[in-house]
Amino acid sequence: MNIKKRLKAIGQDSIEEFVAYCDKHSQTHTAVFKKEEVALMVLLAGSPRHWNRPQEIEKSTIKVESFREEMGDLVNRYKFFNGQLEKAKTVKNLVEVAKARLHTAHGPLSMVAGPRSKGVKISEELNILAMQEYMEELYQSGENVFNDMVFEEHLQRLKDEGEIYNLLNDFYLPLFESGYIKKMFFMKDWRFSTGATLQQQALIRLGGIKRIYQTDTVQA
Secondary structure (H helix, E strand, O other): OOHHHHHHHOOOOOHHHHHHHHHHHOOOOHHHOOHHHHHHHHHHOOOHHHOOOHHHHHHHHHHHHHOHHHHHHHHHHHHHHHHHHHHOOOHHHHHHHHHHHHHHOOOOEEEEEOOOOOOOOOOHHHHHHHHHHHHHHHHHOOOOEOOHHHHHHHHHHHHHOOOOOOHHHHHHHHHHHOOOEEEEEEOOOHHHOHHHHHHHHHHHHHOOOEEEEOOOOOOO
16 A cells, blocks of 8 residues: 555654654654665554554564564565556556566455545545455455555556546456456445446456455455
8 A cells, every 4th residue: 555645544644753653652763764664664564443552553663673684675675666656657557567466476366345535434544444454354364465555646647647548447457357366355335436336347247256245254
């Protein structure tokens, strides 16, 4: 997921504000971390609904400290991936980056569909937070979830530049047809999302990808 959106979803406006918050709630001083390390900590931190608990802050910062010797490779891969997104000039470029990520992932993959910019929630941030928490639930149940939210900022950029005419056909359909995605989880409010509705219709036409709805029990 985009770092800025992740920070916003947990009530922080910047990496610096996040560092100050962690230092206030944790004995581990995150100010000694590089910016890339702090960004990685945001991604490792788990569900944002637990962030008001000091022990969760402590746990996440300790986790990053334990990775510090191996952090160089992780940070380089993180920076490389973000660099690929930044350099993308066409939606085809983004599809290539996404397929490369799918190819290097382990095991059968799943995705989540539901409201983002619109829906029954009062803001985009709440939609994003709800989706994050559902993804976290799926992770905990053993699902290997491909998080397409990290592409949102760049999909919007290309859309604004006139490079994307149909998000489903131009970006998502090639991913569905790649064979890597085996399941699609639909959130409870998915019918309020035009995008999720179109994705469901596409999956019905394609076949081969199991559709699971949030009202169903998520089993490990």
